[in-house]
Amino acid sequence: MLRVGILGCGSIASKVADSLKRNRNVTIAGVASRERSKAKKFAALHCPDAKVFTGYEKLAASKDIDLVYIATPNTYHYEHAIMCIKEYKNILVEKPFAMSKAEADSIFFEAKNRGVFVAEAMWTSYMPLHKKALEWIAKGRIGAVKYVSANLGYDIANVPRLNSQALGGGSYYDLGVYTTNFALSFMGDDIRVARVFARQISSGIDKDTTYSMESEDGSILGNFYVTMCADTDKDGVVIGERGKIKFTNINNYRKITLLSQDDTLLEEVEAKEDYLHGYVYEFESCANAISKGLIQAPEMPWARTVRIAALGDAIRSMM
Numbered sequence: 001m002l003r004v005g006i007l008g009c010g011s012i013a014s015k016v017a018d019s020l021k022r023n024r025n026v027t028i029a030g031v032a033s034r035e036r037s038k039a040k041k042f043a044a045l046h047c048p049d050a051k052v053f054t055g056y057e058k059l060a061a062s063k064d065i066d067l068v069y070i071a072t073p074n075t076y077h078y079e080h081a082i083m084c085i086k087e088y089k090n091i092l093v094e095k096p097f098a099m100s101k102a103e104a105d106s107i108f109f110e111a112k113n114r115g116v117f118v119a120e121a122m123w124t125s126y127m128p129l130h131k132k133a134l135e136w137i138a139k140g141r142i143g144a145v146k147y148v149s150a151n152l153g154y155d156i157a158n159v160p161r162l163n164s165q166a167l168g169g170g171s172y173y174d175l176g177v178y179t180t181n182f183a184l185s186f187m188g189d190d191i192r193v194a195r196v197f198a199r200q201i202s203s204g205i206d207k208d209t210t211y212s213m214e215s216e217d218g219s220i221l222g223n224f225y226v227t228m229c230a231d232t233d234k235d236g237v238v239i240g241e242r243g244k245i246k247f248t249n250i251n252n253y254r255k256i257t258l259l260s261q262d263d264t265l266l267e268e269v270e271a272k273e274d275y276l277h278g279y280v281y282e283f284e285s286c287a288n289a290i291s292k293g294l295i296q297a298p299e300m301p302w303a304r305t306v307r308i309a310a311l312g313d314a315i316r317s318m319m
């Protein structure tokens with residue numbers, strides 16, 4: 001049983017704790033907040049058996065915790081990751097893993113030196129339907145990939161964290177990392193940013209960003225759109241020379257559909273009840289990897305996280 005400690009009792013941490021309630025491989029053994037009353041309230045609501053820690057340092061140092069789940073705002077991930085690694089604590093870090101490639105490199109450098117497990121909580125990569133789509137492509141069901149597209153938007157412009165530069169706000173940091181991970185998953189690792197068009201609000205936060213990517217050999221084009229101002233359909237598509245895969249909700253796969261070149265339905269897989277428990281997969285992957293003595297999760301190897309961070313640097317420099 002993997003004993004997880006939650007670092008930061010915010011919104012996503014509560015959803016994760018609820019998802020893990022009946023899990024047999026993973027348990028929430030501790031929760032840490034900057035405020036004792038907040039941690040106590042969080043534990044009472046979501047994980048009554050968890051130990052309550054006041055201050056993140058105490059959680060990082062606890063012998064009762066196998067993995068710390070870092071669920072603080074984006075700009076704090078680096079500081080909290082390094083603190084845990086220095087305590088030889090395995091970590092699962094919320095997306096975006098870091099604010100830049102330099103931060104990501106530094107975290108992995110420290111983790112490698114100490115043999116500590118680190119993974120990015122890019123929850124989509126761990127989902128069964130993501131793996132199924134990769135399997136269809138590997139089996140040649142759509143032939144060579146030619147075009148990839150996805151949009152991801154929520155009407156969340158009123159969320160304070162997203163409007164704060166100090167907390168790493170903006171639509172690209174919050175949502176673009178998902179579309180870039182989608183691009184890397186289905187276009188391959190050798191891609192570059194071709195064009196960026198971002199609309200900024202006064203604080204320098206991008207309210208929506210659209211960008212194009214191209215494979216280094218020029219054979220695949222990708223188009224992506226993220227926004228914090230509207231609920232989009234969140235659909236994605238991967239088009240190959242002999243067929244296509246349509247994704248219903250690229251941020252929590254509801255359904256994937258395999259079509260032939262002339263749009264004949266070949267196969268369709270629905271998430272069904274998985275749709276409600278998507279956070280479980282990333283934790284089960286951590287439990288499995290740590291039990292095998294691995295320091296990376298196969299679904300989100302360090303190289304992938306570094307690539308997402310590097311492409312994010314490029315996109316922000318072109319905004």
Ligand SMILES: NC(=O)c1ccc[n+]([C@@H]2O[C@H](COP(=O)([O-])OP(=O)(O)OC[C@H]3O[C@@H](n4cnc5c(N)ncnc54)[C@H](OP(=O)(O)O)[C@@H]3O)[C@@H](O)[C@H]2O)c1
Nearest residue numbers: 008009010011012013033034071072073074094095096161
């Ligand atoms: N995977 C997903 O589906 C998903 C969804 C939403 C968000 N996220 C990611 O999860 C992270 C947290 O997002 P969230 O929506 O849960 O944010 P949130 O509700 O604002 O919670 C963040 C928590 O971080 C702690 N914190 C530490 N320093 C802080 C500071 N200076 N200001 C505010 N909070 C601070 C607080 O916990 P204490 O007060 O208890 O110390 C706070 O409750 C972000 O990186 C975000 O991108 C992931």
